[in-house]
Amino acid sequence: xxxxxxxxxxxxxxxxxxxxxxxxxxxxxxxxxxxxxxxxxxxxxxxxxxxxxxxxxxxxxxxxxxxxxxxxxxxxxxxxxxxxxxxxxxxxxxxxxxxxxxxxxxxxxxxxxxxxxxxxxxxxxxxxxxxxxxxxxxxxxxxxxxxxxxxxxxxxxxxxxxxxxxxxxxxxxxxxxxxxxxxxxxxxxxxxxxxxxxxxxxxxxxxxxxxxxxxxxxxxxxxxxxxxxxxxxxxxxxxxxxxxxx
Amino acid sequence: xxxxxxxxxxxxxxxxxxxxxxxxxxxxxxxxxxxxxxxxxxxxxxxxxxxxxxxxxxxxxxxxxxxxxxxxxxxxxxxxxxxxxxxxxxxxxxxxxxxxxxxxxxxxxxxxxxxxxxxxxxxxxxxxxxxxxxxxxxxxxxxxxxxxxxxxxxxxxxxxxxxxxxxxxxxxxxxxxxxxxxxxxxxxxxxxxxxxxxxxxxxxxxxxxxxxxxxxxxxxxxxxxxxxxxxxxxxxxxxxxxxxxxxxxxxxxxxxxxxxxxxxxxxxxxxxxxxxxxxxxxxxxxxxxxxxxxxxxxxxxxxxxxxxxxxxxxxxxxxxxxx
Numbered sequence: 001x002x003x004x005x006x007x008x009x010x011x012x013x014x015x016x017x018x019x020x021x022x023x024x025x026x027x028x029x030x031x032x033x034x035x036x037x038x039x040x041x042x043x044x045x046x047x048x049x050x051x052x053x054x055x056x057x058x059x060x061x062x063x064x065x066x067x068x069x070x071x072x073x074x075x076x077x078x079x080x081x082x083x084x085x086x087x088x089x090x091x092x093x094x095x096x097x098x099x100x101x102x103x104x105x106x107x108x109x110x111x112x113x114x115x116x117x118x119x120x121x122x123x124x125x126x127x128x129x130x131x132x133x134x135x136x137x138x139x140x141x142x143x144x145x146x147x148x149x150x151x152x153x154x155x156x157x158x159x160x161x162x163x164x165x166x167x168x169x170x171x172x173x174x175x176x177x178x179x180x181x182x183x184x185x186x187x188x189x190x191x192x193x194x195x196x197x198x199x200x201x202x203x204x205x206x207x208x209x210x211x212x213x214x215x216x217x218x219x220x221x222x223x224x225x226x227x228x229x230x231x232x233x234x235x236x237x238x239x240x241x242x243x244x245x246x
Numbered sequence: 247x248x249x250x251x252x253x254x255x256x257x258x259x260x261x262x263x264x265x266x267x268x269x270x271x272x273x274x275x276x277x278x279x280x281x282x283x284x285x286x287x288x289x290x291x292x293x294x295x296x297x298x299x300x301x302x303x304x305x306x307x308x309x310x311x312x313x314x315x316x317x318x319x320x321x322x323x324x325x326x327x328x329x330x331x332x333x334x335x336x337x338x339x340x341x342x343x344x345x346x347x348x349x350x351x352x353x354x355x356x357x358x359x360x361x362x363x364x365x366x367x368x369x370x371x372x373x374x375x376x377x378x379x380x381x382x383x384x385x386x387x388x389x390x391x392x393x394x395x396x397x398x399x400x401x402x403x404x405x406x407x408x409x410x411x412x413x414x415x416x417x418x419x420x421x422x423x424x425x426x427x428x429x430x431x432x433x434x435x436x437x438x439x440x441x442x443x444x445x446x447x448x449x450x451x452x453x454x455x456x457x458x459x460x461x462x463x464x465x466x467x468x469x470x471x472x473x474x475x476x477x478x479x480x481x482x483x484x485x486x487x488x489x490x491x492x493x494x495x496x497x498x499x500x501x502x503x504x505x506x507x508x509x510x511x512x513x514x515x516x517x518x519x520x521x522x523x524x525x526x527x528x529x530x531x532x533x534x535x536x537x538x539x540x541x542x543x544x545x546x547x548x549x550x551x552x553x554x555x556x557x558x559x560x561x562x563x564x565x566x567x568x569x
Contacts, residue, residue, distance in 0.1 A: 011360025015346065015353070022348035088344040092403070095307050095338035096361040097330045235310040239270070239301075 004105065008098050012106025013113070020076070020114065030072055030114060034122045037064045037071075041126060045134045045142070058142060063196060065152065068122055069159040070188050073115035077167025078184035080107045081237070082177045091238055100232040104225065108164050115160045123152055151210045155191075158217040163188035165224035172231045175240075191217060258321055260285045260411045260442035261306065266315035268298070268305055275301040278315070279467045283444060283459075285410075288437050290457030291446040294560055297463045299446040300341070303413045306444070307338040320411045334362070337409040341416040343400030347389030351380060351399050354388055355406060362407040374402040378432060394425035401432060411442045418452060430456060454552040468559045477550045481558075482507075483524050484548035485531065487517040490541035503527070503534050518548060 020026045044061035084090040093103070130139050143149075167184035174180035194213055197203045261283040268275040276298030283289040293299050304310045306319055308329040317324040320335035345354050352371060359367035375381045378398040383391065388399060397417065404412055414433075418426040426449075433443060433456055447453050453460050454473050461470040469476055493499060496517060500506045505527035507520040521527035524547045535542050 005363065007363055008361050011357055014360070015349070015357040018353060019346060019348055088342045089346055091309070091340050092344040094309055095333060096358060097334040098361050099330060238304060238309050
């Protein structure tokens with residue numbers, strides 16, 4: 001197995017983060033969407049019934065928070081390779097000594113950092129607002145939702161990881177950014193279905209279940225990351241044609 | 247940093263290509279191409295659109311795999327396993343510089359310095375920018391630069407890793423004459439430093455001015471050599487004679503000059519005479535013309551440009567295609 005050069009991975013990470021910061025649509029998208037997804041759960045807390053016994057009204061809207069670790073990275077991931085190709089920067093980059101694994105890791109890390117940070121920040125903001133300003137009965141109910149909060153905490157990086165690998169896989173194969181973004185968004189949603197089933201009680205929302213699902217998602221994320229490296233064919237990326245056998 | 251120079255003897259070619267072929271399915275990009283480029287040479291790679299020039303550069307730059315044949319790039323055999331090592335020793339500047347427009351010039355170069363694993367990137371970046379006269383624009387966003395300046399940033403990027411072999415794909419494409427001249431000057435500076443340059447270009451004047459040797463590709467390699475040798479290969483030596491008034495009987499006059507093989511008069515009224523050796527023929531003809539009472543304006547050797555060579559070869563390909 002070839003060694004990964006962390007210097008090259010970090011070079012990609014630094015460049016990506018600089019590029020994100022300067023692209024207003026990316027910054028705006030990363031800030032606006034989470035803010036929107038925060039409004040409904042908070043409204044459910046402040047406008048909902050104070051008795052959270054049975055099927056509390058805040059539980060459904062709380063699911064919206066899980067869209068943040070899925071949607072935020074999927075847009076960036078879809079842009080990761082297709083964007084480079086569309087702006088003509090991919091070919092010069094591929095002529096450097098960077099290995100495909102380094103390129104993919106650098107891109108994935110650069111997407112993971114802001115996506116994860118933002119997701120946890122929004123969750124934390126939600127909990128702080130609930131603790132400080134919500135009806136104490138509802139606040140206590142939310143803080144007693146152990147499995148759900150655990151799912152939010154543990155599954156967030158894995159959902160981010162899933163959205164990144166799926167989005168990047170689509171980005172490697174897609175001909176243009178718009179197609180990559182649409183397909184990447186759709187492809188990143190399936191794990192949310194399992195989370196939903198856990199939260200609404202179809203699958204028992206226990207610590208073991210959450211942990212099992214997390215382990216499964218982690219395994220899928222790692223396998224998918226390796227699969228992307230296989231999809232990453234320089235010749236196809238540059239010419240649009242798969243390498244012919246010699 | 248390890249460069250190819252550290253691993254090669256001066257006798258080894260910087261680039262050796264042996265029967266290289268690339269097909270995309272049924273379509274042949276280039277076929278059976280063989281040539282060598284010596285260390286320190288500026289090698290021109292010419293050909294019409296679709297001839298396979300860029301695909302050749304991409305193949306030798308390890309971006310795409312050849313279908314058959316072999317090559318040694320910067321002293322390393324061209325194989326998929328050697329891709330990283332080869333790319334460490336070369337640099338490729340594609341026709342479009344492909345810069346990150348939201349990053350500054352320095353940030354673009356910092357990124358590539360990181361990819362090449364340069365130890366003191368700041369000093370190298372400064373040197374590269376100075377080489378292309380861009381030190382004063384280091385902090386500008388690349389999106390704010392003109393096309394010519396972006397091309398220069400692309401060149402600075404190609405210089406960063408101190409490559410042994412540089413592939414420059416149409417480096418003056420779309421540049422104004424002043425900017426193109428600056429690129430030419432830079433190529434000459436690189437030549438003086440011993441950098442091997444593989445230059446693809448459409449501009450035959452550029453190739454003639456800059457290149458030690460040229461190859462003309464039209465899917466297959468049509469010819470390789472020094473521009474002067476190619477001219478000699480393709481065109482017989484000729485003398486051009488201009489007179490104030492047309493000769494009364496040029497056929498009779500030239501028939502008696504032994505060194506003249508054939509003759510014709512061109513559109514301007516000049517006489518073009520095919521000769522084996524101009525140095526022998528010119529004095530003989532001068533005597534004959536004076537003896538015949540002709541008012542001679544000039545006797546000069548016919549000059550064929552690289553463009554003539556190129557057009558002759560490409561035209562013969564077109565004619566062969568029609569047959």
